[in-house]
Amino acid sequence: MSGEAMVEVVAGVIRDKTGRILLARRTEGRDLAGLWEFPGGKREPGETPEGALARELHEELGIDIDCGAPLIAVPQRYPHKRLRLDVRHVAAWRGTVKGHEGQALAWVPPHLLASYAMPSADIPVVAALLQPDRYLVTPAPDLSDATWLDALEHALANGVRRVQLRAPDSEPRRWHTLVDAAVDACRRHDVDVLVNGDIDLAREFDIGVHLRAAQLPALASRPLPADRRVAASCHTLAEIREAERIGCDFIVVGAVAGTPTHPGATPLGWAGFAALREDTALPIYAIGGLGEQELDIARAHGAQGIAAIRAFWPGTP
Numbered sequence: 360m361s362g363e364a365m366v367e368v369v370a371g372v373i374r375d376k377t378g379r380i381l382l383a384r385r386t387e388g389r390d391l392a393g394l395w396e397f398p399g400g401k402r403e404p405g406e407t408p409e410g411a412l413a414r415e416l417h418e419e420l421g422i423d424i425d426c427g428a429p430l431i432a433v434p435q436r437y438p439h440k441r442l443r444l445d446v447r448h449v450a451a452w453r454g455t456v457k458g459h460e461g462q463a464l465a466w467v468p469p470h471l472l473a474s475y476a477m478p479s480a481d482i483p484v485v486a487a488l489l490q491p492d493r494y495l496v497t498p499a500p501d502l503s504d505a506t507w508l509d510a511l512e513h514a515l516a517n518g519v520r521r522v523q524l525r526a527p528d529s530e531p532r533r534w535h536t537l538v539d540a541a542v543d544a545c546r547r548h549d550v551d552v553l554v555n556g557d558i559d560l561a562r563e564f565d566i567g568v569h570l571r572a573a574q575l576p577a578l579a580s581r582p583l584p585a586d587r588r589v590a591a592s593c594h595t596l597a598e599i600r601e602a603e604r605i606g607c608d609f610i611v612v613g614a615v616a617g618t619p620t621h622p623g624a625t626p627l628g629w630a631g632f633a634a635l636r637e638d639t640a641l642p643i644y645a646i647g648g649l650g651e652q653e654l655d656i657a658r659a660h661g662a663q664g665i666a667a668i669r670a671f672w673p674g675t676p
């Protein structure tokens with residue numbers, strides 16, 4: 360099944376002066392007709408991604424472009440094909456945008472992108488545009504509470520925008536007090552905050568919940584409303600299917616590299632990660648022995664970004 364050839368597709372994020380992003384509607388008679396997509400198309404043999412994108416946007420929209428930085432490349436399996444959707448920012452463009460192939464066009468404010476029906480490969484692309492690329496998982500508060508909260512404040516000041524509060528085996532009353540203070544700090548920084556495992560605690564503080572894989576089978580549906588994040592840690596395709604079934608917003612998958620905290624586990628490697636990525640449209644953070652320096656390679660394998668304890672927690676080696 361994974362032997363089937365991978366179709367290479369390149370698409371562009373084109374913005375106007377007000378920051379709206381251009382979507383095109385796939386015309387009737389084509390695969391995925393009626394869905395909205397980032398303009399682009401298939402790479403031809405011998406073409407670079409940049410060259411293919413420039414050609415496609417000239418043909419489809421009548422514009423000339425300067426290709427910008429890679430955003431994310433999403434491997435994705437559809438019923439009749441496998442493709443890798445390589446999405447690039449368009450740094451600059453010249454000309455007048457017009458649908459040269461009869462396709463409808465829409466300039467969409469970023470916060471409305473998710474309300475457009477798109478192919479499944481685009482769901483991680485929209486998440487990569489809108490949501491944080493780093494997901495801090497807190498270490499257990501071994502030292503004093505003040506030291507732990509101070510480290511959290513530093514991480515938030517360093518630009519972490521999404522946090523999972525996690526403290527395996529912490530004494531419940533101490534943990535409740537710490538979560539209270541941590542939620543307060545995250546709210547002050549306008550940072551997305553989830554608590555590991557404890558759905559009641561998430562409800563009490565009106566925050567998100569990050570579920571362990573073992574918790575998923577017992578849940579009939581997502582335990583929190585749509586405006587609260589529900590995430591899960593997954594290691595296998597079966598666990599990913601459970602996360603999809605209950606309606607998780609995103610998942611964490613690993614371990615990608617070896618980690619000192621799980622010395623016996625066989626790491627997935629980036630190829631193993633990408634193989635799982637192909638079979639789901641959920642946004643995925645890669646975890647396990649990774650840090651900020653792996654963000655580009657993570658995005659190149661379809662990850663939303665990196666989840667880590669040590670790499671994003673100030674003061675850990």
Ligand SMILES: Nc1nc2c([nH]c(=O)n2[C@H]2C[C@H](O)[C@@H](COP(=O)(O)OP(=O)(O)OP(=O)(O)O)O2)c(=O)[nH]1
Nearest residue numbers: 368370389390396397398399400401444478480481
């Ligand atoms: N341009 C573009 N294509 C996308 C996106 N998301 C996504 O799944 N695709 C898929 C749809 C197509 O299968 C393929 C792009 O092929 P294409 O648009 O150049 O060619 P086509 O219509 O003849 O493709 P097809 O019907 O033969 O699959 O990538 C996206 O955001 N932009």
